[in-house]
Amino acid sequence: xxxxxxxxxxxxxxxxxxxxxxxxxxxxxxxxxxxxxxxxxxxxxxxxxxxxxxxxxxxxxxxxxxxxxxxxxxxxxxxxxxxxxxxxxxxxxxxxxxxxxxxxxxxxxxxxxxxxxxxxxxxxxxxxxxxxxxxxxxxxxxxxxxxxxxxxxxxxxxxxxxxxxxxxxxxxxxxxxxxxxxxxxxxxxxxxxxxxxxxxxxxxxx
Amino acid sequence: xxxxxxxxxxxxxxxxxxxxxxxxxxxxxxxxxxxxxxxxxxxxxxxxxxxxxxxxxxxxxxxxxxxxxxxxxxxxxxxxxxxxxxxxxxxxxxxxxxxxxxxxxxxxxxxxxxxxxxxxxxxxxxxxxxxxxxxxxxxxxxxxxxxxxxxxxxxxxxxxxxxxxxxxxxxxxxxxxxxxxxxxxxxxxxxxxxxxxxxxxxxxxx
DNA sequence: AAATAAATTAATCATTTGATTAAATAATTT
DNA sequence: AAATTATTTAATCAAATGATTAATTTATTT
Numbered sequence: 001x002x003x004x005x006x007x008x009x010x011x012x013x014x015x016x017x018x019x020x021x022x023x024x025x026x027x028x029x030x031x032x033x034x035x036x037x038x039x040x041x042x043x044x045x046x047x048x049x050x051x052x053x054x055x056x057x058x059x060x061x062x063x064x065x066x067x068x069x070x071x072x073x074x075x076x077x078x079x080x081x082x083x084x085x086x087x088x089x090x091x092x093x094x095x096x097x098x099x100x101x102x103x104x105x106x107x108x109x110x111x112x113x114x115x116x117x118x119x120x121x122x123x124x125x126x127x128x129x130x131x132x133x134x135x136x137x138x139x140x141x142x143x144x145x146x147x148x149x150x151x152x153x154x155x156x157x158x159x160x161x162x163x164x165x166x167x168x169x170x171x172x173x174x175x176x177x178x179x180x181x182x183x184x185x186x187x188x189x190x191x192x193x194x195x196x197x198x199x200x201x202x203x204x205x206x
Numbered sequence: 207x208x209x210x211x212x213x214x215x216x217x218x219x220x221x222x223x224x225x226x227x228x229x230x231x232x233x234x235x236x237x238x239x240x241x242x243x244x245x246x247x248x249x250x251x252x253x254x255x256x257x258x259x260x261x262x263x264x265x266x267x268x269x270x271x272x273x274x275x276x277x278x279x280x281x282x283x284x285x286x287x288x289x290x291x292x293x294x295x296x297x298x299x300x301x302x303x304x305x306x307x308x309x310x311x312x313x314x315x316x317x318x319x320x321x322x323x324x325x326x327x328x329x330x331x332x333x334x335x336x337x338x339x340x341x342x343x344x345x346x347x348x349x350x351x352x353x354x355x356x357x358x359x360x361x362x363x364x365x366x367x368x369x370x371x372x373x374x375x376x377x378x379x380x381x382x383x384x385x386x387x388x389x390x391x392x393x394x395x396x397x398x399x400x401x402x403x404x405x406x407x408x409x410x411x412x
Numbered sequence: 413a414a415a416t417a418a419a420t421t422a423a424t425c426a427t428t429t430g431a432t433t434a435a436a437t438a439a440t441t442t
Numbered sequence: 443a444a445a446t447t448a449t450t451t452a453a454t455c456a457a458a459t460g461a462t463t464a465a466t467t468t469a470t471t472t
Binding site for chain 2: 031032033034035036109112113115116118119120122135136151152154155158159161162163167170172174177187190191194198201202205
Binding site: 037038039049050052057058059 | 429430433
């Protein structure tokens with residue numbers, strides 16, 4: 001009612017459209033496209049179901065918007081680093097691992113969401129990743145080749161991403177085994193330094 | 207019509223129940239529970255839709271049977287090796303990587319299927335993995351601790367599984383980048399020897 | 413062979429679910 | 443303020459979908 005409140009409200013609250021998109025992100029990410037109900041999303045957003053279609057036309061269109069954002073988020077950590085001419089290979093390793101682990105501790109089910117939706121709908125989504133040539137000719141790959149010409153550079157990329165992302169992909173299985181959220185987080189923090197070290201080791205040892 | 211044909215048919219063909227289970231495995235694995243239609247499964251199996259419910263009562267019961275089999279298949283590669291008192295740590299590394307890669311080249315979407323269904327339904331499924339204590343006290347973990355007491359043994363487990371499983375989880379993204387199925391398979395065959403070597407390196411280098 | 417049980421099918425049901433409509437309310441423009 | 447446009451809601455629709463039923467065919471038992 002007061003000016004204060006008005007301003008606070010304007011800053012804190014999201015528009016209806018944003019609320020729906022936020023809710024859709026939560027529900028789609030948790031349940032996947034097929035298991036998500038538009039009614040779940042409407043409820044999560046605290047809006048009437050019809051509004052979802054008013055703003056986004058259909059479940060599929062809403063999903064595509066959410067998915068595009070998630071793909072950007074997941075690959076946005078990687079792509080800029082890969083083509084940075086100004087950093088060494090070692091710096092790139094540290095950046096990629098550090099950036100990913102920091103981001104994924106906040107959004108742990110991002111990788112499994114993106115990858116499992118790509119699997120269940122390869123035509124639509126895999127095409128959106130025009131990484132192809134882009135990655136193969138990246139600075140990062142060239143740096144790897146220069147360091148170890150005897151082993152295909154993709155091996156090291158797989159190792160880096162596997163060691164970094166897999167613990168999040170398998171989190172529902174690993175976390176209880178490790179002994180809860182705090183231990184899990186601690187282990188992941190340790191890996192920010194450990195993984196780049198291990199990759200360097202692989203690159204240097206004959 | 208001939209005796210020959212009869213015998214061949216009896217040996218090659220599956221019972222209706224088995225056909226449905228096979229088809230359910232294919233459809234559920236490709237699409238996930240939510241995106242799979244019981245009609246898809248019936249069609250894949252070449253049977254009438256009603257037969258699915260005649261044999262399995264419901265989509266959910268059928269899914270649980272398929273999922274239990276898949277969980278067994280995915281963890282069956284790991285668990286027996288982990289508790290083998292008769293093999294060295296190094297032998298275990300080779301067995302786990304070799305067994306997994308061989309199996310996953312035939313069933314590449316097994317890990318993402320199991321892990322993404324666990325994510326979208328943690329209560330039901332995560333409980334089925336009573337690995338907890340079992341894994342933490344396994345021979346494998348003890349051998350890791352004995353070799354490197356300064357680093358939590360789960361780090362090495364994550365590395366082993368991450369490097370081995372992640373390339374399959376991300377296959378839809380990686381395979382096109384690598385340059386098709388043949389190249390992908392070749393890289394994976396190389397990793398059977400490379401991964402155990404890298405893990406040994408991590409364990410030995412100070 | 414007759415009777416009984418098991419397997420299969422076509423048709424249908426009931427619910428869920430994505431989407432729409434028409435009316436009501438709120439905001440903006442004239 | 444009146445008119446217009448944008449937003450929101452309750453009610454409803456139509457299609458998809460999991461499941462069932464009753465009848466038919468096939469296999470097994472008596």
